[in-house]
Amino acid sequence: MKFEIMRDRLLDGLSDVMKAISQKVAIPILTGIKIEVNDTGITMTGSDSDITICTFIPAEEDGEQIIRIVEKGSIVLQARVFSEIVRKLPTNDVTIEVANGLQTKIQSGKSDFHLIGLDAEDYPVLPVVKDEYSFSLPSDLMKSIIRETVFAVSQQETRPVLTGVHWEANERGLSCVATDSHRLARRLTMPEEMPAVPFSVVIPGKSLQELNKILPENTEPVEIVIADQQVLFKTRNVLFYSRLLEGNYPDTSRLIPIEYKTTVIVNGRLLLQAIDRASLLAREERNNIVRFSADEGKVIEISSNSPEVGKVEELVEAIGVTGEDLKLSFSAKYMMDALKAIDGQDVSIQFAGAMRPFILKSVEDDSILQLILPVRTY
């Protein structure tokens, strides 16, 4: 195996693959990156068993030569050392060559590295994913969907299925739901191209977070292929595999109240900032609960009281308050997460009573729904 490559392009590819690398893996070879060279370019693969990322660098792109391939072949190199070396090489021209079995020479300017590689034959094979259930979404929409839901997954392993986001597709569109049983985030969308067959899968939250870091902020399509125990996200040069979570996802539709007693319309950004401040004292006592009250006066009051630290009162002018007067308490963190997902637009908050879940939506757009369970303090 021997090739010459532009360092910057190698680095770009490496930085994607590194997102799958963990130092805590059961199979030692997975601390390495597999590099495969053929006539069309090089493929690098990293994996922690749960997530596998393959990135392809073409030998030629838009008529420009990126890689000069001298000899085909493959090797596995220690991921952390290899990426550190590439990052610090002195020139943009890098030659990588496997000689004497597994000895790998990395050469750039007057720098000469010899790494001891591992046999690529010993690297686990990629999961086989059939292309049957596939559809596609624009990359930026995919990123929004992830950002609007993934924060609400459970951080606890007591019910593993809740650590994932439930993706369900049928003739009514794609629904993505995350809940940790104290709050819920739901995003509905109607992709232009839907899968031919309905599906229902649970994708680990961690996988979606890593995927979000790799996806570009543009409208290029991401192809999504659903298989039995795997999901594969394909962009032009990257394949991102994730295992799926087993188990039945709970039916969350019944959590969402049907009737509401109070509706508050308010600027999301102003409310977010007021809650952020109001929770400063609550955080000191580690409960992070703030009180919320609204009445026909259109002024929302957010308050918090920590006997040892002090108290705070924030007033926020609402755009509208309709229905019954309301007092309730909730986790400032959950409310801030929900408001961030709706992203600074005017929000409509609908309450079904002080001890019933309440929901937040953008006034402009029904596709994002955030639900929060209040806590009892009043």
Place this chain on the structure above:
Amino acid sequence: MKFEIMRDRLLDGLSDVMKAISQKVAIPILTGIKIEVNDTGITMTGSDSDITICTFIPAEEDGEQIIRIVEKGSIVLQARVFSEIVRKLPTNDVTIEVANGLQTKIQSGKSDFHLIGLDAEDYPVLPVVKDEYSFSLPSDLMKSIIRETVFAVSQQETRPVLTGVHWEANERGLSCVATDSHRLARRLTMPEEMPAVPFSVVIPGKSLQELNKILPENTEPVEIVIADQQVLFKTRNVLFYSRLLEGNYPDTSRLIPIEYKTTVIVNGRLLLQAIDRASLLAREERNNIVRFSADEGKVIEISSNSPEVGKVEELVEAIGVTGEDLKLSFSAKYMMDALKAIDGQDVSIQFAGAMRPFILKSVEDDSILQLILPVRTY
């Protein structure tokens, strides 16, 4: 106590004082900031017993009113909560008022905080520092002196005096020396205005690091006042007190060789980058030792060999090599620290033999000297 102040100015002052605040203090009141208001402005004080920082915000500056003082007085507020609150207040106009004993109201826009303060009478009094032994240095020179020496202090408490930098002044100027007994950094300077009486003190490295964060990158004078157990650094609006370390600092002048066998002149930045790369593999095995060889061929070779990871060889073109051929090994970290202190200029490295300390200086400037002890591997 009551005053109105511009939030940004309050924040600037707070961010200086916060550098003295630690959550691990023996005296609970030191988790707070003392605020004192008089006719001329407000003074804030923070301390962790070792370091005390006082910052003054004038009521008026250059004809502009910064503070409207309504009533004089003083209070101690929890430092972390108070600074978080100020940072997040919604408008630039802040009113702070102590009412009902220690209840402190912080008000801005429609935000209303009530913090429970502590009695300022219970706050420790400032150290008394007589102005006898004082001199001054421009702020940017002071920052350079700190940056060029403080990294070499010992990180271990076995010989506490080595955790500080030795400042010694006499008719020949000011000498600042730090050593952890494996390497040494020395900075000589001849201030325009010298103290009337010679002095020799050891200033804790940690204090100098915090001081460096506060000092501005300009030529405004910093007055340095040396007292028995304290040193005080004064800028226009900030007083920075540090305790001094007790004990005799070792005589380091005898460590510096008088005769040299090999002299290498090389670009500091190129050498730094080569050593950084060469140490990538050494770091994996945690010893971080690289080999260095130079001969009349004017090419320096830096190499490292880690049996399980691989090996690396870096070549650096020297500007000149005179004297005996040389092979030795040293800590890559120490060498990189020393080269960073000399800051990218061409450096002269003088060797007295493979097992004797060697020194680095800028070729342009004798005032910085870095000394490193080699390790035995060849």
